[in-house]
Amino acid sequence: TAVTRRLDYAPPAFWIDTVDLSIDLDPAKTRVLSKLTVRRNPDVPAQPLKLDGDELNLARVLLDGAGCSFRMEGEQLVLENLPEGDAPFALEIFTTCSPEKNSKLMGLFMSGGDFFTQCESEGFRRITYFLDRPDVMATYTVTLRADKQRWPVLLSNGNLVDAGELEGGRHYATWHDPHKKPCYLFAVVAGKLVAREQRITTRSGNNHLLQVWVRPGDLDQTEHAMNSLVHAILWDEWRFGLKLDLERFMVVATSDFNFGAMENKGLNIFNSKYVLAKPATATDADFEAIEGVIGHEYFHNWTGDRVTCRDWFQLSLKEGLTVFRDQSFSMDMAGTASARAVKRIGDVITLRTVQFAEDAGPMAHPVRPDEYLEITNFYTTTIYEKGAEVVRMVETLLGREGFRRGLDLYFQRHDGHAVTCDDFIQTMADATPGSALAERLPQFKLWYSQAGTPVVRAQGHYDAAAQTYTLQLSQSCPPTAGQPAKQPMLIPLRLGLVGLDGRDLPLTLQGGALLHGDVVVLHEPAATLVFSGVTQEPVPSLLRGFSAPVKLQMEATPEQLMHRLAHDSDPFNRWEAGQQLALRVALAQLAAGGEVAPAPLSDAHLAALRAVLRDAALDAAFKALALGLPGESYIADQLPGNVDPQRIHAVREAMRRQLAHALRADWQWAWEHNHDTGAYTPDPVSSGRRALAGLALAMLCLAADGDAVWPGKAYQRVKDAGNMTDRENALQALLGCGHPLAARALEGFYARFSHEALVVDKWFALQARAPDVAGSALPAVLALMQHPDFTLKNPNRARSLLFGFCSGNPAGFHRLDGAGYTFWAGQVLALDAINPQVAARLARTMDAWARLAEPWRGAAREAIARVAAQPKLSNDVREVVTRALA
Ligand code: HT7
Numbered sequence: 001t002a003v004t005r006r007l008d009y010a011p012p013a014f015w016i017d018t019v020d021l022s023i024d025l026d027p028a029k030t031r032v033l034s035k036l037t038v039r040r041n042p043d044v045p046a047q048p049l050k051l052d053g054d055e056l057n058l059a060r061v062l063l064d065g066a067g068c069s070f071r072m073e074g075e076q077l078v079l080e081n082l083p084e085g086d087a088p089f090a091l092e093i094f095t096t097c098s099p100e101k102n103s104k105l106m107g108l109f110m111s112g113g114d115f116f117t118q119c120e121s122e123g124f125r126r127i128t129y130f131l132d133r134p135d136v137m138a139t140y141t142v143t144l145r146a147d148k149q150r151w152p153v154l155l156s157n158g159n160l161v162d163a164g165e166l167e168g169g170r171h172y173a174t175w176h177d178p179h180k181k182p183c184y185l186f187a188v189v190a191g192k193l194v195a196r197e198q199r200i201t202t203r204s205g206n207n208h209l210l211q212v213w214v215r216p217g218d219l220d221q222t223e224h225a226m227n228s229l230v231h232a233i234l235w236d237e238w239r240f241g242l243k244l245d246l247e248r249f250m251v252v253a254t255s256d257f258n259f260g261a262m263e264n265k266g267l268n269i270f271n272s273k274y275v276l277a278k279p280a281t282a283t284d285a286d287f288e289a290i291e292g293v294i295g296h297e298y299f300h301n302w303t304g305d306r307v308t309c310r311d312w313f314q315l316s317l318k319e320g321l322t323v324f325r326d327q328s329f330s331m332d333m334a335g336t337a338s339a340r341a342v343k344r345i346g347d348v349i350t351l352r353t354v355q356f357a358e359d360a361g362p363m364a365h366p367v368r369p370d371e372y373l374e375i376t377n378f379y380t381t382t383i384y385e386k387g388a389e390v391v392r393m394v395e396t397l398l399g400r401e402g403f404r405r406g407l408d409l410y411f412q413r414h415d416g417h418a419v420t421c422d423d424f425i426q427t428m429a430d431a432t433p434g435s436a437l438a439e440r441l442p443q444f445k446l447w448y449s450q451a452g453t454p455v456v457r458a459q460g461h462y463d464a465a466a467q468t469y470t471l472q473l474s475q476s477c478p479p480t481a482g483q484p485a486k487q488p489m490l491i492p493l494r495l496g497l498v499g500l501d502g503r504d505l506p507l508t509l510q511g512g513a514l515l516h517g518d519v520v521v522l523h524e525p526a527a528t529l530v531f532s533g534v535t536q537e538p539v540p541s542l543l544r545g546f547s548a549p550v551k552l553q554m555e556a557t558p559e560q561l562m563h564r565l566a567h568d569s570d571p572f573n574r575w576e577a578g579q580q581l582a583l584r585v586a587l588a589q590l591a592a593g594g595e596v597a598p599a600p601l602s603d604a605h606l607a608a609l610r611a612v613l614r615d616a617a618l619d620a621a622f623k624a625l626a627l628g629l630p631g632e633s634y635i636a637d638q639l640p641g642n643v644d645p646q647r648i649h650a651v652r653e654a655m656r657r658q659l660a661h662a663l664r665a666d667w668q669w670a671w672e673h674n675h676d677t678g679a680y681t682p683d684p685v686s687s688g689r690r691a692l693a694g695l696a697l698a699m700l701c702l703a704a705d706g707d708a709v710w711p712g713k714a715y716q717r718v719k720d721a722g723n724m725t726d727r728e729n730a731l732q733a734l735l736g737c738g739h740p741l742a743a744r745a746l747e748g749f750y751a752r753f754s755h756e757a758l759v760v761d762k763w764f765a766l767q768a769r770a771p772d773v774a775g776s777a778l779p780a781v782l783a784l785m786q787h788p789d790f791t792l793k794n795p796n797r798a799r800s801l802l803f804g805f806c807s808g809n810p811a812g813f814h815r816l817d818g819a820g821y822t823f824w825a826g827q828v829l830a831l832d833a834i835n836p837q838v839a840a841r842l843a844r845t846m847d848a849w850a851r852l853a854e855p856w857r858g859a860a861r862e863a864i865a866r867v868a869a870q871p872k873l874s875n876d877v878r879e880v881v882t883r884a885l886a
């Protein structure tokens with residue numbers, strides 16, 4: 001298949017106004033009759049109608065009720081002799097497909113004996129022939145027929161308009177969706193399902209039926225998802241004036257799903273991981289993720305469904321904006337300033353560890369890509385998380401009010417249309433004339449077209465006599481594939497100057513004003529800012545709240561960093577100062593060569609961390625983050641190349657052990673004050689306390705030095721914890737210190753939860769990430785692959801073990817003998833034959849291979865080349881490995 005390019009976009013030659021689908025559901029052979037009203041697009045020169053298809057069996061085509069000629073061009077169905085003129089004509093297409101053979105989980109597939117669909121991006125063509133592109137929007141009526149006993153519930157988008165019995169034990173349901181939509185938002189579900197139901201009346205007085213559909217035994221795990229949905233609906237109306245536009249809104253869970261969830265109009269389909277939760281089986285992180293993903297899919301109803309993408313290059317139009325909205329929602333739900341900051345820090349950790357790495361690797365692409373071989377490879381952290389940062393910068397530039405005005409205009413102008421990233425940003429500027437965005441719109445748009453992470457360098461100088469503080473800023477952006485030279489970007493930098501007493505000094509910028517009192521808009525390659533009336537030498541605090549997705553490089557002494565760790569009024573930068581301190585220690589150790597120092601952290605550094613841990617004014621959640629060390633891959637990303645993953649692991653472990661030993665009494669204190677959180681609720685305060693208690697327990701186990709007390713306590717907690725967060729943390733603590741009790745604890749854990757698929761996933765993942773004692777990790781993973789519960793066919797299961805090992809266990813994976821990479825290659829190929837999307841994601845775990853030192857680099861190249869040499873590779877995996885080797 002050829003590369004698709006953004007600049008080749010052309011409007012469709014035909015429009016499809018209505019779609020009437022009759023689907024006779026059968027696992028082996030589902031019969032689909034599609035009746036379409038089609039008309040020529042008068043703005044496009046006459047040409048044949050080419051309908052997309054994929055793995056379909058075509059039985060019959062009728063044009064205005066009569067047989068007609070057609071031909072196949074590859075997988076496309078081509079009709080040439082169509083009526084002239086603009087008048088609509090009727091097409092009837094009868095096809096069959098086989099859901100039970102559909103292991104790709106795109107189109108119509110089966111999960112646990114039930115039927116589900118996944119149509120984004122190009123799955124609808126696996127159900128029927130169609131113009132499978134998001135700018136073709138139609139009104140859908142869908143009749144489903146199925147055996148009533150096996151599939152008593154029949155769902156599709158919109159409103160149920162008819163239902164009844166049929167002969168032979170079958171039944172039917174007809175659904176009509178009043179909203180025009182692109183086919184990627186079409187959905188069908190049929191199964192033995194039950195629903196938690198709730199009626200809500202919104203601010204505007206409208207009444208809606210909400211349903212969360214799950215398998216019969218899972219109803220007790222739907223309360224949190226339902227609460228999250230209610231909160232999301234109320235929040236969107238409160239914050240953005242966006243109302244639910246459907247009488248009925250449904251969420252359905254399936255345990256076989258390639259992604260997190262899908263925003264089908266009125267019928268969101270979810271990976272069960274993002275719906276099902278009860279305290280006994282789901283962790284705080286799971287509860288938080290459910291709120292975020294339920295919010296995300298619901299928010300798509302406006303940013304995605306009502307205003308959709310013109311083409312798939314515009315994916316970030318809906319995804320970046322919707323991630324920004326779900327992040328804002330979760331922050332508002334978190335409540336306190338501290339809990340908001342904790343959420344922001346979590347989001348930035350993801351961005352910096354995953355997206356920055358993507359931007360520096362072979363799959364680097366702009367937020368609005370220029371080309372793809374397989375679009376599903378571009379559901380990336382750049383499109384999602386960097387895209388959300390771009391929207392966040394728009395909000396920073398416009399202010400909350402201006403941003404709201406912009407979004408109001410966006411819906412006024414574009415509701416019901418398929419539009420572009422340019423349309424979005426132009427609207428935001430048009431709504432806010434004179435704003436920092438409107439003034440420099442073409443430059444801001446570089447965020448959509450330039451790949452790579454910009455670097456901002458800053459240097460400060462204090463002039464005591466003049467009482468000025470001068471800040472010299474410059475920016476650059478590294479070359480990425482196809483973009484050797486970059487232009488300067490528009491970068492909003494939120495900043496402060498921290499005084500001796502830890503309080504912010506007043507900011508007076510010579511010859512200019514700061515946006516919102518604390519934001520500098522850097523647009524030149526280099527700029528000098530002079531702050532006057534600075535009565536003492538300040539400690540600069542730049543990029544507060546992570547106001548732009550850039551790498552900030554600024555010299556700072558350990559004392560300055562410790563001052564900010566102790567005092568910065570911006571909690572994000574307070575945390576960041578601690579990360580910088582730790583990072584410097586790690587980088588110094590890596591640069592030093594020779595034996596890894598057993599105790600690399602200075603006494604002052606340890607004292608600063610102790611002070612944070614003991615600070616009565618700080619929340620436990622913040623403390624847990626501030627005492628956490630940067631991850632191994634993030635440390636690796638800071639190196640120019642020649643990465644030795646084993647040494648990075650050894651250095652970080654030395655730091656961790658020292659932190660465990662030196663602060664032993666403080667960890668014990670933290671444990672005692674936080675380990676009992678009473679009856680479980682997933683609120684930020686008690687989940688923060690559980691996080692800190694979990695960290696303390698892991699540290700105490702690590703510092704046990706042969707003493708059985710703390711490992712014994714951890715073992716006991718695995719047995720009798722009142723919730724999954726505490727239980728999993730305790731198990732992780734035992735595994736993390738390599739204690740022999742871990743094996744028994746794992747056994748007991750499995751015995752207790754073997755019937756809970758999502759917990760069994762955790763059980764596999766925990767072991768995949770377990771320390772590599774004497775090369776034991778890979779053999780353990782190989783043994784787990786033989787476990788009766790393991791299967792490559794279920795994406796969650798495959799991810800928990802394979803991704804857990806290949807990306808979550810660097811020391812185990814990057815073996816000196818290269819066996820980790822050989823294993824990776826084998827699994828990518830095995831998965832590719834089943835589910836190319838999941839295989840391509842696994843393939844991406846080797847993205848950073850070229851930055852490795854020898855012998856890893858050579859072994860990695862060989863493994864990737866082995867995959868690339870496979871003749872029957874999917875486009876998904878081919879694109880990833882070809883780029884990796886380019
Ligand atoms: N918009 C949804 C994308 C999605 C997807 C894409 C490719 C293959 C399978 C998929 N399942 C869902 C997810 C979202 O951003 O809400």
Ligand code: ZN
Binds near residue numbers: 296300318319
């Ligand atoms: Zn989304």
